[in-house]
Amino acid sequence: MLLSGPNLNLLGEREPAVYGSDTLDDHVAAARAAAEELGYSLEHFQTNHEGALVEAVHAARGRADAIIVNAGALSHTSWSLHDALAAFAGVVVELHLSNPAAREPFRHVSTIAPVADGSIAGFGGLGYPLAVEAVVRMLNATRAQ
Ligand code: DQA
Numbered sequence: 001m002l003l004s005g006p007n008l009n010l011l012g013e014r015e016p017a018v019y020g021s022d023t024l025d026d027h028v029a030a031a032r033a034a035a036e037e038l039g040y041s042l043e044h045f046q047t048n049h050e051g052a053l054v055e056a057v058h059a060a061r062g063r064a065d066a067i068i069v070n071a072g073a074l075s076h077t078s079w080s081l082h083d084a085l086a087a088f089a090g091v092v093v094e095l096h097l098s099n100p101a102a103r104e105p106f107r108h109v110s111t112i113a114p115v116a117d118g119s120i121a122g123f124g125g126l127g128y129p130l131a132v133e134a135v136v137r138m139l140n141a142t143r144a145q
Pocket of ligand 1: 008074
């Protein structure tokens with residue numbers, strides 16, 4: 001399950017110097033292609049609403065092996081998303097196009113990092129297939145045990 005938070009629907013038009021010129025559809029297509037090549041399917045949901053993101057995490061419980069989440073600015077503020085992800089049993093990857101640690105101080109806090117298995121940030125659109133590959137490798141390693 002790939003989840004996208006607020007303002008990511010504007011990718012391609014929004015601050016291209018920071019986030020690039022690819023659209024969210026482009027990133028989803030790259031993530032889906034990577035997943036399918038590795039034998040998985042990928043669902044995507046984008047919302048500008050915190051509660052809808054929380055409910056999407058709830059809906060993924062028991063259905064999805066993993067959640068890759070680029071929560072946009074909610075990554076820095078949302079304890080409800082933190083708690084929802086804490087109640088998800090699968091792999092969780094926090095994803096960002098930019099590197100929040102190298103940006104404004106308010107972006108240095110992540111409410112998701114403490115409940116994520118790992119984070120991928122700063123690689124632009126490459127982060128989407130990288131996140132999928134990280135998830136699949138983690139799932140395969142866990143299942144091999
Ligand atoms: C972002 C980084 C966040 O700080 C920002 O609010 C976004 C996008 C990224 O992908 O780089 O909306 O999550």
